Amino acid sequence: xxxxxxxxIRMPIRIATCVALAVLSxxxxxxxxxxxxxxxxxxxxxxxxxxxAWLIDMQSVHxxxxxxxxxxxxxxxxxxxxxxxxxxxxxxxxxxxxxxxSTRVTSRLNTIDVHRVAHPDGTPVYRVAVDVQRVExxxxxxxxxxxxxxxxxxxxxxxLTCRSIVxxxxxxxxxxxxxxxxxxxxxLALGIAAxxxxxxxxxxxxxxxxxxxxxxxxxxxxxxxxxxxxxxx
Numbered sequence: 001x002x003x004x005x006x007x008x009i010r011m012p013i014r015i016a017t018c019v020a021l022a023v024l025s026x027x028x029x030x031x032x033x034x035x036x037x038x039x040x041x042x043x044x045x046x047x048x049x050x051x052x053a054w055l056i057d058m059q060s061v062h063x064x065x066x067x068x069x070x071x072x073x074x075x076x077x078x079x080x081x082x083x084x085x086x087x088x089x090x091x092x093x094x095x096x097x098x099x100x101x102s103t104r105v106t107s108r109l110n111t112i113d114v115h116r117v118a119h120p121d122g123t124p125v126y127r128v129a130v131d132v133q134r135v136e137x138x139x140x141x142x143x144x145x146x147x148x149x150x151x152x153x154x155x156x157x158x159x160l161t162c163r164s165i166v167x168x169x170x171x172x173x174x175x176x177x178x179x180x181x182x183x184x185x186x187x188l189a190l191g192i193a194a195x196x197x198x199x200x201x202x203x204x205x206x207x208x209x210x211x212x213x214x215x216x217x218x219x220x221x222x223x224x225x226x227x228x229x230x231x232x233x
Contacts, residue, residue, distance in 0.1 A: 035072070035178040036090045037100035037185055039107075052111040054124040054200050059115065061097040067135035068093055072174065075138045087174050097132065097185065104189030109196060126196045127152045130188075140172040143180040147188060151195045160199050162209035164191045 067073040072087040089096050102113040105128070112119075119125060127150075134146035145166045152159040166187045170180035194206045205211070 030086045032086050032088055033174070034088055034090050035174075037096040037178075037182055039100070039103055039182075052109075052123070054109075054126060054196075055112055055114045055119055056102075056105060056109070056196060057115050057125050057127045058098055058102040058105065058113050059127065059129045061094045061101065061130045061132060063092075063094040063097065063132045064134060067132075067137070072177075073135070073137060074177070075136050084174075093135070094132075097130070100182070100185045101128075101130065101189050101192065104186060105193050105196070108189065108193040124153060124155075124200065126199060127154070128192060128196070130192075137177055137181070138170065139174070139177055140170060142170055143168050143177065143184050145184045145188060149188075149192060149195075151192070151199050153199055157199070158211035160195050160205055160209050160211060162191065162195055162206070164188050164208060 062068075066081055066083060069083075070089045070092045072084045072089065073081050074084060076082050091099075102115070106113050114125060129152070130147055130149040132145055132147045134144065136142075136144040138144075145164070147164050147166070148162070149164065150159050150161045164187075166184045168180040168183040168187070170177045191206065191208070195209055197203070198205050198209070
């Protein structure tokens with residue numbers, strides 16, 4: 001066998017070895033872990049009433065970048081965010097929040113979410129729109145949600161516009177960070193349910209809400225990036 005023939009045989013062996021190493025490396029990659037903001041089994045309380053006094057229409061939730069995808073975005077400092085490849089939401093965060101808020105609000109009000117489905121005429125429908133303008137996930141510290149939301153009954157009634165700044169503590173680990181997201185969503189849902197109830201009963205609006213457009217200049221200074229706030233904990 002000539003030296004040239006030997007080199008010719010060794011080349012495919014090297015290629016096969018490289019391919020095998022690449023496959024083994026891929027197999028050794030950490031698995032992707034999926035998280036959801038759904039409520040724990042049995043935590044939803046009563047199901048919607050057969051003939052509720054009013055209905056809700058929970059619109060799609062807008063989430064500001066970079067937290068709007070399906071990968072967990074975590075704060076590493078005031079000006080640094082890491083997008084985690086192995087820690088993901090089951091669906092994009094806006095969809096997770098819409099589903100989580102729908103479940104929590106309908107449970108709290110004992111009603112039904114009729115988003116994109118037919119509903120009986122004559123029953124008031126309160127349309128809820130949520131814009132989460134800031135999401136901060138600080139591992140082993142806290143989750144912060146800064147959301148503007150509206151409740152609109154239509155029929156000429158002024159929309160109720162509100163701002164909620166929610167902070168929930170988190171212990172170490174990504175599971176704990178996701179759990180803090182659930183607690184923050186619990187608090188946001190309580191506020192939205194209170195707003196719907198106030199609109200439906202013509203009661204005074206809850207704190208942070210008023211009829212008409214929201215002037216964000218009235219927001220508390222404690223809502224600044226990373227700062228603790230006294231509103232919710």
